Amino acid sequence: MSTQVLQRKSYPKKKRVMYQELQELPKSYNVIALSKMTKVRASQLMLLRKKFRNDIKIRIIKNKVAIRAFEKVKNVAGIESLSKELEGQCALMFTNISPFKLNLIFAQNKIFLPAKGGDIASTEITIPAGNTGIIPGPVLSEFKIANVQTKIDGGTIWVNKDTVVAKPGDVISQQLASLLSKLNIKPIEAGIAVNFAIAEGLMFKEQDLRLDVQAYRDELVRSFQQALTLATEAGYMVPETVKPLLVKAQQHAKSLAAEAGYVTPETADFVLPRAQAKAQAVANEAKKKGYTAQ
Numbered sequence: 158m159s160t161q162v163l164q165r166k167s168y169p170k171k172k173r174v175m176y177q178e179l180q181e182l183p184k185s186y187n188v189i190a191l192s193k194m195t196k197v198r199a200s201q202l203m204l205l206r207k208k209f210r211n212d213i214k215i216r217i218i219k220n221k222v223a224i225r226a227f228e229k230v231k232n233v234a235g236i237e238s239l240s241k242e243l244e245g246q247c248a249l250m251f252t253n254i255s256p257f258k259l260n261l262i263f264a265q266n267k268i269f270l271p272a273k274g275g276d277i278a279s280t281e282i283t284i285p286a287g288n289t290g291i292i293p294g295p296v297l298s299e300f301k302i303a304n305v306q307t308k309i310d311g312g313t314i315w316v317n318k319d320t321v322v323a324k325p326g327d328v329i330s331q332q333l334a335s336l337l338s339k340l341n342i343k344p345i346e347a348g349i350a351v352n353f354a355i356a357e358g359l360m361f362k363e364q365d366l367r368l369d370v371q372a373y374r375d376e377l378v379r380s381f382q383q384a385l386t387l388a389t390e391a392g393y394m395v396p397e398t399v400k401p402l403l404v405k406a407q408q409h410a411k412s413l414a415a416e417a418g419y420v421t422p423e424t425a426d427f428v429l430p431r432a433q434a435k436a437q438a439v440a441n442e443a444k445k446k447g448y449t450a451q
Contacts, residue, residue, distance in 0.1 A: 179226035194246040235355035256354035267348030274331030282323040
C-alpha cells in the first residue's frame with residue numbers, strides 16, 4: 158500500500174506578511190476605508206503614500222487574502238460588510254482621519270485624463286467656442302459627427318459656439334474621444350475615492366461621504382447672519398451684537414427725539430423743517446378763514 162504525504166501549500170512571504178498585517182491593522186485604527194482602484198495612476202498613489210505616510214496606511218491587497226484575514230478579526234464592527242465590498246482591484250486604508258475628511262483629501266488630489274472610447278462621462282463635456290488651432294482636413298468630419306458647428310478662418314478651424322457633446326452618464330464614442338484628444342480636452346476624472354468605510358461601528362457608502370463644502374460654507378454664513386439678526390432684534394448683548402445694538406439704539410433715540418421735537422445737532426435737520434411745515438399749514442388754514450399776518 159502506497160503512502161501519500163500531504164504537504165501544506167507554501168505561500169510567498171509577502172502574502173503571509175500581508176495576511177498577518179491585515180489582522181492587526183483593523184485593531185490599531187478607528188477608520189478602515191475601501192477604494193476601488195479604477196483609473197488610479199501609480200504616481201497618484203505614490204504621492205499620497207508619501208504625503209500621508211504618518212496618517213494613512215494604504216495597502217493594495219489581494220481580495221481573498223483580505224477576506225480570510227478579516228475572518229480572524231474580532232470586535233471590529235462592520236468588517237464583515239467591508240469584506241463583501243471587496244471586488245476587483247482594491248486598496249484598503251487604515252487611519253484615524255474621519256472618512257469624510259479622507260474623501261475630501263482624495264478629491265483635492267484628483268487629475269483629469271484624456272477620454273477613451275467606452276468611457277462614461279461623469280460631468281457635462283463642452284467644446285468651447287473659438288480657434289482650435291487645427292488645420293482643416295479629415296478632422297472636420299469628427300466635428301460634424303459630434304454636431305459641433307465650425308468655420309474656417311485664417312487657415313484654421315473655429316468652433317462657432319460652446320457646444321455640449323456629452324452629458325453625465327453618456328458613453329463616449331471612439332470618434333468623440335479622438336476629437337477631444339485633438340482639442341486637448343481631458344474630461345475623465347482620475348483619482349482615489351472612498352467607496353466604502355467603517356468608522357467606530359458606523360458604515361458609510363460612497364454617496365454618504367460626498368460633501369459639498371461650498372454649500373456647507375454658504376449655509377454656515379447664512380445661519381450666522383440669521384442668528385445675528387435675531388439676537389439684535391431681541392436686544393441680546395454678546396460681542397457680535399454690541400455694534401449693531403448701539404447703532405440700533407442711536408437710531409431709535411434719534412427718531413424719538415425728532416418725534417418729540419427735541420432739537421439737537423443730530424435732529425435739527427429733521428425737526429426744524431417739520432416745524433416749519435406745520436407752521437405753514439396753520440398759516441394756510443388761518444388765511445382760508447380770513448386771518449392775515451400782521
